[in-house]
Amino acid sequence: MDQGLGGPFTSLRYALRLLEAVDRHPDGVTLVALARETSLGLPTVRRLAELLEIEGYLQCQDGGWVLGGAFAVLGQHNREQLVKARLNRKLAELRDELGAAVYFSRYHDGELSVEAVSATDYAPAVQEWVDFRATAHASAIGKCLLSQLDADGRRDHLSRHPVARLTSRTVTDVDQLMHRLERQPATVPVLDIQEYALGTVCAAVPITAGSTVGCLATSMPVANIHKLRAAAELLAASAAPLLLAMAV
Structure with missing residues (x-):
């Protein structure tokens, strides 16, 4: 189990791990399930999810987390x-x-x-x-x-x-x-x-x-x-x- 976000590059790795886990659940996944799947503490998962939601990488729908709209522009001219x-x-x-x-x-x-x-x-x-x-x-x-x-x-x-x-x-x-x-x-x-x-x-x-x-x-x-x-x-x-x- 992790000990919190740690240094900046540790938290970056955690965030990428979280995004990969969410991507495996196109219909949405709870924070509890994400914590279990990534072996990260629930407080860490919650803080990262909130940060990624602000940036548009994640969004919460009916209690389940899915990838956000920011990924829709990947590869586009803008x-x-x-x-x-x-x-x-x-x-x-x-x-x-x-x-x-x-x-x-x-x-x-x-x-x-x-x-x-x-x-x-x-x-x-x-x-x-x-x-x-x-x-x-x-x-x-x-x-x-x-x-x-x-x-x-x-x-x-x-x-x-x-x-x-x-x-x-x-x-x-x-x-x-x-x-x-x-x-x-x-x-x-x-x-x-x-x-x-x-x-x-x-x-x-x-x-x-x-x-x-x-x-x-x-x-x-x-x-x-x-x-x-x-x-x-x-x-x-x-x-x-x-x-x-x-x-x-």
């Missing part, structure tokens, strides 16, 4: 727009919960790409005073993405985007940077304490699905640095729901 809308909604929810700007980024074709930003006047995004693509060595987003590459991939990136000192806190020694990236635990948030821009601190957590290298990040004024660790923990907990939102 998939990209639907994924983007879900992603933006999730980021906005997380932004409001954190009270800080939130970013979703990917690394593909050898470059860093900030693909979505959710910010407001009360939760402003960091000013991109130097191109993010050229400063991966200094930002939490960049370091989080680089840490997911192998050593050759990191060196290739740094050969095309040489390290440069952006603030007095920027690490410019390539060997030291490579050492830190190599030893970065996948479960520990990557931090930027005024390395990219003075007055700003950031945190990022990896989001990996298949061959995709991505991350979820937040930024805030240095005056709020005492909130950064808790914000990073919330980012990590939000990774699995974000992956589910993008899986349509």
Whole structure:
């Protein structure tokens, strides 16, 4: 029997297991039966079912759970727009919960790409005073993405985007940077304490699905640095729901 939702990727596996079980019951299945079939605790099954219902993956009909309408659009031309809308909604929810700007980024074709930003006047995004693509060595987003590459991939990136000192806190020694990236635990948030821009601190957590290298990040004024660790923990907990939102 499980011990609750656990970490973000554990809960993602549980959610996928639950969807597979529901798919085997086209006429509907109760939460009790799902708990028994998946060997997950009933509270875990209930929380996951509620989350998946909100996202449109499950729906409850006359006490039985069936697959939701979100699956009807799989493979259709509007998939990209639907994924983007879900992603933006999730980021906005997380932004409001954190009270800080939130970013979703990917690394593909050898470059860093900030693909979505959710910010407001009360939760402003960091000013991109130097191109993010050229400063991966200094930002939490960049370091989080680089840490997911192998050593050759990191060196290739740094050969095309040489390290440069952006603030007095920027690490410019390539060997030291490579050492830190190599030893970065996948479960520990990557931090930027005024390395990219003075007055700003950031945190990022990896989001990996298949061959995709991505991350979820937040930024805030240095005056709020005492909130950064808790914000990073919330980012990590939000990774699995974000992956589910993008899986349509």
